Amino acid sequence: MANEAVPLNYIPILLFMAIVVAFAVISLLIGSIARPSHPYPAKLTPYESGSPLFSDARVPFPMRYYIIAMLFVIFDIEFVFLFPWAVGFKQLGLLGLLEMGLFIGILLVGYWYAWKKGALEWE
Amino acid sequence: MAQLLFFYLAGVIVLTAILVVGLRNPIYSVLSLLIMFFHVAGLYVSLHAEFLAAVQIIVYAGAILVLYLFVVMLLNVKREDRYHYQFPIGALLGVAILTEAVVLAIQRGYSEDVVPSPPTSELSFTGNTEAIGESLFTTYLLPFEIASLILLVAMIGAIILAKKDILTR
Numbered sequence: 001m002a003n004e005a006v007p008l009n010y011i012p013i014l015l016f017m018a019i020v021v022a023f024a025v026i027s028l029l030i031g032s033i034a035r036p037s038h039p040y041p042a043k044l045t046p047y048e049s050g051s052p053l054f055s056d057a058r059v060p061f062p063m064r065y066y067i068i069a070m071l072f073v074i075f076d077i078e079f080v081f082l083f084p085w086a087v088g089f090k091q092l093g094l095l096g097l098l099e100m101g102l103f104i105g106i107l108l109v110g111y112w113y114a115w116k117k118g119a120l121e122w123e
Numbered sequence: 124m125a126q127l128l129f130f131y132l133a134g135v136i137v138l139t140a141i142l143v144v145g146l147r148n149p150i151y152s153v154l155s156l157l158i159m160f161f162h163v164a165g166l167y168v169s170l171h172a173e174f175l176a177a178v179q180i181i182v183y184a185g186a187i188l189v190l191y192l193f194v195v196m197l198l199n200v201k202r203e204d205r206y207h208y209q210f211p212i213g214a215l216l217g218v219a220i221l222t223e224a225v226v227l228a229i230q231r232g233y234s235e236d237v238v239p240s241p242p243t244s245e246l247s248f249t250g251n252t253e254a255i256g257e258s259l260f261t262t263y264l265l266p267f268e269i270a271s272l273i274l275l276v277a278m279i280g281a282i283i284l285a286k287k288d289i290l291t292r
Contacts, residue, residue: 064285069190073186085256091253096260099268102268103267106274106275107271
């Protein structure tokens, strides 16, 4: 680490990011160069397995998706708190286990509530 | 090198933040928000806050952005012009915040170090995440437990808000 602004350990990650971007750009570029391009109106219309279009693809989503996303955010944050606890588990010992038990216990109440109210059900 | 990195990250953050507000297509706004989140994470890494950078990507780029996308799809907005007449209020608030920042910068004075020096001694020995765990579960125990209560409130609030939709299936 020393005095570098960015720890040198991050160079592989930067390399991965560069590869990801380069892969996308290069494959799109090669595709656009190699494929023939003779567009006409009938070819450009969107289609669904050969049958003509019957409605716009952009319909309002049900509220249910939003609930699932919201619950996902909440449990994601719970996981974020879990992570430093897991890393320092040996130093934190029994007390840390109890603290985390209380934390998860409180969130389990919410989970139980969500289950009871049918927020997790899908039909 | 450090300053160059900072200015690259800050520049991209400002640019994509402007694009989030300025673009007419909400999906493009969300995508530029994604780029902004990643660059904020890069900023955290350059400040030696690696845990925060990981959290930024996991929570913001992973979860919050999905939430925003669902909101965009929920409201079914295609090209949103409705919010663009709020420009005067936005400009006023922006000028106020800019003045505040300039005043603060003048009071604090200019310093050569844009990037603060890395943490010394103890911290660099026990790793970032361990140090956070150490202080979170000893010094900041009460805020940590309160955080779980806040999450509980958020969960119940979200379910109650959408209850009508869930109960009347």
